[in-house]
Amino acid sequence: MFANVKTALMAGAAVLAAAPVLAEEVNVYSYRQPELLQPLLDAFTEETGIDVNMAYLAKGMVERLQAEGDRTPADLVFTVDISRLAAVVNAGVTQPITTEYLQEHVPAQYHDPDGHWWGLTTRARVVYASKDRVADEDVTTYEDLADPKWEGRICTRSGTHTYMLALTAAMIHHHGEEYAKEWLEGVKSNLARKPEGNDRAQVKAIWAGQCDISLGNTYYMGQMLEDAEQTEWANSVRLLFPEFDNGGTHVNISGVAMTKAAPNKENAIKLMEFLTSPAAQELYAEANHEYPIAPGTEATALVESWGTFTADDVNLMTLADLRDDALRITQEVDFDG
The missing domain is CATH 3.40.190.10 (Periplasmic binding protein-like II)
Structure with missing residues (x-):
């Protein structure tokens, strides 16, 4: 007992x-x-x-x-x-x-x-951006990530990870499956390398100059700042809070x-x-x-210092119901290939 x-x-x-x-x-x-x-x-x-x-x-x-x-x-x-x-x-x-x-x-x-x-x-899923190579106004929406201006400049973890599937499901919710699939294809074409590692590994890649922006959950910034080995990675980036064109920031x-x-x-x-x-x-x-x-x-003063945002108001169970569709189109575009 x-x-x-x-x-x-x-x-x-x-x-x-x-x-x-x-x-x-x-x-x-x-x-x-x-x-x-x-x-x-x-x-x-x-x-x-x-x-x-x-x-x-x-x-x-x-x-x-x-x-x-x-x-x-x-x-x-x-x-x-x-x-x-x-x-x-x-x-x-x-x-x-x-x-x-x-x-x-x-x-x-x-x-x-x-x-x-x-x-x-x-937690919000946001953009980690190089302080030296990316301006605040360069990323305002998730849709922007498929813009050819980011060719060879994006790092991300596997598209089939639960965090990424939730974001893709949100894109389906806001724009429909056909648009979401085209968006995935656009983001894939902008990748600097094959998806690998976790969210913190993407920030390390930005610090190392391998890419300029990545997708990640907000709390990883706090975790990196508490890790002596990773503090330098965290200090090389800022958090940007994109929104959907017709919604808020994905949480x-x-x-x-x-x-x-x-x-x-x-x-x-x-x-x-x-x-x-x-x-x-x-x-x-x-x-x-x-x-x-x-x-x-x-939130704490540290978390508040990262920036403010308006959370997307979709009920998260709606996104859960779209997960299988998100996984299917992610595999169809061979996002991780």
């Missing part, structure tokens, strides 16, 4: 599966690393007296929940990216939860219309969902509401260099 959060973090998923159910606890499966969540969970336990037992699952969460079925000890799932949230929902292992508090603190575009998942923080989320067989449902609801409270949202966002979403909350 897990006595507290720290024990849970050390013991891992195997012990959590064997833990007996207690009245004053809540059990979590998390895609996010434990150290990013521990301050929040400690604060919740201090406020409520409810212990939080967390198992970190780097992969296989859906398969595990399906295998456990009604015997699962998990009450909540923490994950990042709308595609992962949607995958859990589509697997039939979650249940809808709607409370007045959740509705007041989570804007409509950041929760499932049916209540199967609720957003906690957001994605971290979120929480309740399992279908949650054994500690009432305690789990308390944790969900705690996580969407303004104070908890700001603490969570600070730990991850993200943006809190509750009305009246603010």
Whole structure:
């Protein structure tokens, strides 16, 4: 049995599966690393007296929940990216939860219309641009990235990565599949190299002079600034916040969902509401260099210093529903080839 959060973090998923159910606890499966969540969970336990037992699952969460079925000890799932949230929902292992508090603190575009998942923080997918070779006004829209002026100047990770597929899905939403496919072809023709590496690897390539701009999530700037080896990469670029021609800046989320067989449902609801409270949202966002979403909350001074933007108002579940189309056209244009 897990006595507290720290024990849970050390013991891992195997012990959590064997833990007996207690009245004053809540059990979590998390895609996010434990150290990013521990301050929040400690604060919740201090406020409520409810212990939080967390198992970190780097992969296989859906398969595990399906295998456990009604015997699962998990009450909540923490994950990042709308595609992962949607995958859990589509697997039939979650249940809808709607409370007045959740509705007041989570804007409509950041929760499932049916209540199967609720957003906690957001991150924008933006352009990392060389301070020396790119001006602020050079990139104002995502559509601009297909302009031939960028030929040989763009770096990006694989087009089939979940972050890139979400952006492509948003392009489909705004302009239709035919336009989105042409856009992908245009971006591909502008690549300086074959897609490879993660978002930070693209910034390193800009620093090394291999390309001038890249696509990346905002929080990677904060992570690079905290890494002595990567600080120089971060200082070589600025963040630009493009928009869609008929929309805002593309964002994605971290979120929480309740399992279908949650054994500690009432305690789990308390944790969900705690996580969407303004104070908890700001603490969570600070730990991850993200943006809190509750009305009246603010990002950290560092995150705010990167620039302001208007988030696209499409409900993210709409983008999740377009993921398969985004993957198909990405493969049709052989984006990674």
